Amino acid sequence: MTEDAFTQELNAVLNTDPPAAQVVDRVATQTVDDVAVVTLAKPEAFNALSLASWRRLRTVFTELAQRDDLRAVVLRGAGTKAFAAGADIKEFPGTRMTAAAATDYNESIARALRAVAELPVPVIAAVQGLAVGGGCELITACDVRIASTDARFGIPIGKLGVTLGYTETVSVARLIGPAELKYLLFSGDLIGAGDAHRIGLVQRLTEPGDLIDAVTTLAGRIRAQSALTLKAAKLVTGMVGRPLTDADADTLARFTVEAYEGPDLKEGVAAFTERRTPVFGRKGEN
Known part of the structure; x- marks a missing residue:
């Protein structure tokens, strides 16, 4: 759409x-x-x-x-x-x-x-x-x-x-x-x-x-925007104000891998370099 x-x-x-x-x-x-x-x-x-x-x-x-x-x-x-x-x-x-x-x-x-x-x-x-x-x-x-x-x-x-x-x-x-x-x-x-x-x-x-x-x-x-970025942002901001658990650390590590080895970062950097609007995949494709 x-x-x-x-x-x-x-x-x-x-x-x-x-x-x-x-x-x-x-x-x-x-x-x-x-x-x-x-x-x-x-x-x-x-x-x-x-x-x-x-x-x-x-x-x-x-x-x-x-x-x-x-x-x-x-x-x-x-x-x-x-x-x-x-x-x-x-x-x-x-x-x-x-x-x-x-x-x-x-x-x-x-x-x-x-x-x-x-x-x-x-x-x-x-x-x-x-x-x-x-x-x-x-x-x-x-x-x-x-x-x-x-x-x-x-x-x-x-x-x-x-x-x-x-x-x-x-x-x-x-x-x-x-x-x-x-x-x-x-x-x-x-x-x-x-x-x-x-x-x-x-x-x-x-x-x-x-x-x-x-x-x-x-x-x-x-x-x-990148669905992965916003999903990670919602989770990490929800951790504010409480002790970080082992499960939290595992979740953050998983998001780091998905973000920095996934397609959204590549698309974001390419769009910035080419001076165009980024086109990210849907959430299920990240």
Whole structure:
């Protein structure tokens, strides 16, 4: 697919809600060439996340991880009012009102967040409107967060009396730090996009009408680069802040061999020398 065709098709997908036939447990997956678009699809309830939705997200991202041709994923909410406004509280009496049920519920969230974070390719969160509670936690499992200036963020769980799980806590705190997370939890405040950008929760801000173009541009730039380089970059940056294990060292050594003895480096150097745009093979061909 040409760059222009990709841009037009991805823009078309992001500018419309997914067809009902593609929605399973309020989550839809669409594909534009080698980029997947995952949509939280409950706009009438601000894309609130049910237990089934969390489980579906884990399944979707586990399946996406098996695709050798995949280059990036865009995660978004249907409509313009919310990425996701937290949990579907109406289902709590049947899913989260005992310690045993809450443990199962929290583990479903943790598994979904790990599946998103561990996907080998970049995951872009496109945030417009509310990203609250589980929605705020979910965007922190993504690699990059691009938000419109009308977005609002927070984790006001003190108003419900639930606790924040360990996986969610680590996911948010690694971006904004424990002190900022404590402020969000203690105050119950929803902060604006500017404050979210200031504390590192969001990497880029756009006007609401420019959000889709910004996301499409980043996805296109990802597609134009070496898949091996970006996969290695995601893994090595994920190692920051923890001791390097023997498995980490083995992984880094493997990537070094694949990069410096593979075709992408040769193509990159040749393209630079010849003053042209590099044309890299797909992920499965590296």
